[in-house]
Amino acid sequence: MTGMTGLEAMVRAVFEPDGMLSGADPHYKPRAGQIEMALAICEALQHKQALVVEAGTGVGKTFAYLVPALLSGQRVLVSTATKTLQDQLYGRDLPRLVQTLGIPVQIALLKGRANYLCLHRMELARSEAILPDRASVRALAKVEKWAHGTRTGDLAEMPGLDERSPLIPFITSNRDNCLGSECAHFKTCHLMAARRQALAAEVVVINHHLFFADLSVRQSGMAELLPTVDAVIFDEAHQLNATGVNFLGQNLSSAQWIDAARDVLAAGLTHARGASDWSALAALLEKSARDLRLLFPRESSNRLAWVQEAPQGVDGIEFRSACEQCLAAARQVSQAMEPVLDSAPDFPRLQERLMDLASLVERFLQPAAPGLVRWAEVNSGVRIIESPLDIAELFQKQILWGQAAVDVPLDTGWGIDPDDQDTPTSLPPARTWIFTSATLGNDDSLSWFTEPCGLTQARVLRVQSPFDYKKQGVLLVPRDMAPPQDPQHTEQVAELAEQVARALGGRTLVLTTTLRALKQIGEHLKQAFEGDASLEVLVQGEGSKRELMERFQQGGGTYQGGQAGFVLVASASFWEGFDVPGHALQAVVIDKLPFPPPNDPLVEARSAALQAKGRKPFMDYFIPEAAVALKQGAGRLIRRETDKGVLVVCDSRLIHTGYGKSMMAALPDMSRVSDLSLLLPALQRLRQLRTDSV
Ligand code: SF4
Structure with a gap:
């Protein structure tokens, strides 16, 4: 242990076989990857470094960053991409860890303003009949009753209020309609109270949207949080660029x-x-x-x-x-x-x-100014957008210059030229920046993530998953399937998914690259299993992602126990964040390699920008994007050490092309077969595994 600092020694001790974590949890097992990551975080915290960590599924990355962050005594901002992880960190992981470590740390949760009841807007909604329907009028009466007793004003805590209720925009504020210090309710405002608590806490859990809002005084009306913290940790960092581009546009x-x-x-x-x-x-x-x-x-x-x-x-x-x-x-x-x-x-x-x-x-x-791309999104309304291609420039400025507030002027793109006059002459001290996720790239420098985020100078660490993928999973790339551009291809995928689901009694997730394939495969499977009470077919859109995930999770038991197995056909957002551990999910079927749509305006603009720099868009953009998305989709299969399953990728380009082989290298190293018939006995064995027996 020569050369080890006090913080490193404390962190190591916590993760020891007889350390505090094992004392608090009888199932705790030390994992080399988790300790390696925790020690890298210690170093980053001590030396105010920028560190990017890709931690494969099962490493235990949350505790790997929380333990050093809590023991360091520094003021830390933890940012997540999803509300689910935000709530899990604040409601479960952090309190548990603070108790285990026995340290007095104040933690706070800060959400976006649309989550808090706005007393001013509630009053407006009450006094004038501007609500869209009768259901909203009834819901408002309930909210008013609840408003008397709530401490936080967080609408998620109100029983029976649907998060999609049309009332919500009428009782929450946005940056356009908030009156700020002019408001008659300013002193009792829930949003302001949440912000004050966040400013007083040692660990604050936010989300990426809020982080970007906080960067810009003009956007949020306050840019107070970031300058006060010693370290910022981004979990689910793979979504940072997309959120930033969206927000800063x-x-x-x-x-x-x-x-x-x-x-x-x-x-x-x-x-x-x-x-x-x-x-x-x-x-x-x-x-x-x-x-x-x-x-x-x-x-x-x-x-x-x-x-x-x-x-x-x-x-x-x-x-x-x-x-x-x-x-x-x-x-x-x-x-x-x-x-x-x-x-x-x-x-x-x-x-x-x-x-x-x-x-x-x-x-x-x-x-549009050079470097910015425009497009329009049309549904029942229209949204026109102008955005930068990535957040590299912004992050470079944040990290290299440590400037806290970045105003985003209306007339000149971002206005964050380092030569700007308003770059402060006396800079605030630099802080630690940590970025982590299970998937951040397909090469050792994680360039898929670090380039668009301006982090090519950051230290990069890849920690492998502790799972034994060779034993836990099998990869099938069917040899005799039509090529992906063939009109027969989607129907063949549907037939194959049907056979897999039949053999497993459901327990199958089908991920498609297009909505057209989603519809066609969904219809095929619904027809194929019509009247089969032991198996239910779900299609994306038949409920929220969370609802579908919860239903799917119930499908790993015995049918005799009254529970059907499920097949879910889904696209886009289900390729990541769909977390069903156990035997309810034993097969993932992917229709095609998930290349970005070439005629998407943002994709076109990114390709053109690379070409202008003399680079090759297919090699430098399309392949890494597809490899990362494929890795995320495949990552739905094995979620813990006892999981077993099959991954089917219905796209022979994965084995027949040079780029396919490089994508294959980014996938977990599973056993491989090339024909479904070779897999059927294994599927029969998998079917015998019950979630309730794990
Ligand atoms: S300060 Fe803004 S958010 Fe708070 S009650 Fe007033 S208008 Fe609503």
Whole structure:
């Protein structure tokens, strides 16, 4: 132990076979990978380093970063991508660990503002009949009752309130409608209280969205948290770039205009009734937004590229005219508010908000600045977006310069040129940055993650999963299947999935790369198993991801016990974060190698940017993206040491092409077969395993 620091020695002791963790949990087993990761975190914390750790499934990465973070005595921000992990850290892992370690540490949970009851907006919703339906009126009555007793105002704690309830936007604030210190409820505001607690705690659990909001004073109204912490730990860091790009882009949606129209109506009727025809003004704003939406193709739900003066499929002249109509409406409503500005703080705030929306419209009437990409997303409303291609520049500035607040000006992209005059001359001390996830790349430098995040100089560590994949899993790449571009391919995948599910009695997750394949395979399986009470077919969209996951989890017991096995056909978001340990999930069937869609505007822009640098988009972007997504999809299969199962990848490019072989190398090292018939006896044996016997 020569050269070991005090912190390292303490951390090692906690993970020893007879250490504190083993004392608290009889199932605890020391894992070399977990200790290796914990010691790397110690070093990063002591030397204020940037560290990227890919920790395979089963390493126990949460405790590997929490133990050193807690024992270091530093003030730490832990950020997750999902609310599920955020709640699990705050509600389960952290309290358990704080108790085990016996150290007095104050922890706090901070969510986005849309999670907290806004007392001001609740009052507005109550006093004016602006709610969309009767169910919302009834729900509001319940919320008002609950509001008397809640300590946190966190709506997730309110029993019986559906997180998709249409009431929620009326009783929560956003950065546009929050009155801040002008608000009559400022002193008792739940959001402000949560922020104060976060500022006072030693460990604060946030999510990536909030992290980006906190970076920008203009976005959040406060950029207080980051400058006060010694270390930031990102779990589920693989989502950081996507969240950052999304957040730091400029968005303009028809929904924002319609919300503003509603708020004009509510504020006008509550605080200045009779001063103007508020209904007519609100209708004017709303109509301008709806007219803009009508220019876009009706049934499109995809991203529309935007390289000319208007989004693809939209006439340039009509687009300009609809935008100008929005501008005129915003100006007219803003003028109507002039005489009543002093009657309530809502009016100046609304005026500012309308001017912000108008500036955005003006921005979108100008060509995009170099390095930024634009597109439109159309569903029942329309959203137009301009975003950077990645967050490299931002993170480099945060890490290298340690600057706390980054304002994102409306007129010049990000405004984070290191030569900027506003780069502070006396910098705050640098802090530790830790990024971790089970999947961060397909090469040793984890360039899939580090390049777009500007972390190519960071220290990189890969910790292998402790699972014995050769014994626990089998990989089948069927030899005799049609190539993936063949029209027969999807039907053949459906037939194969049917055979696997039949042999296992369900317990099968089918992951598709397109919604078309999702639909076709879902229909095939529903038909094939119609009337079979022992097996139920679920298709993405028949419930939330969490609901589907919970139902699927119940399928690993005996049918005699009354529980059917499940087959779930899903796409996109189910390739990651679908966590079903045990025998309820014994097969994952993947239809094709998950390359990014080449005609997606962001994908096109990233390819063009690489080409401009003399690089090869297929090698440097498409392959790493597909390899990481494939690794994530395959990672659904084996979730713990006792799990066993088969992975079927119905795409022969995996074995017949050079790039396929490099993707294969990124997959867990399982035994391999090339024909389903060779696998059937193994499937029969798997079927005998019961979740209740584990
Ligand atoms: S300060 Fe903002 S979030 Fe808090 S009650 Fe007032 S408007 Fe709502």
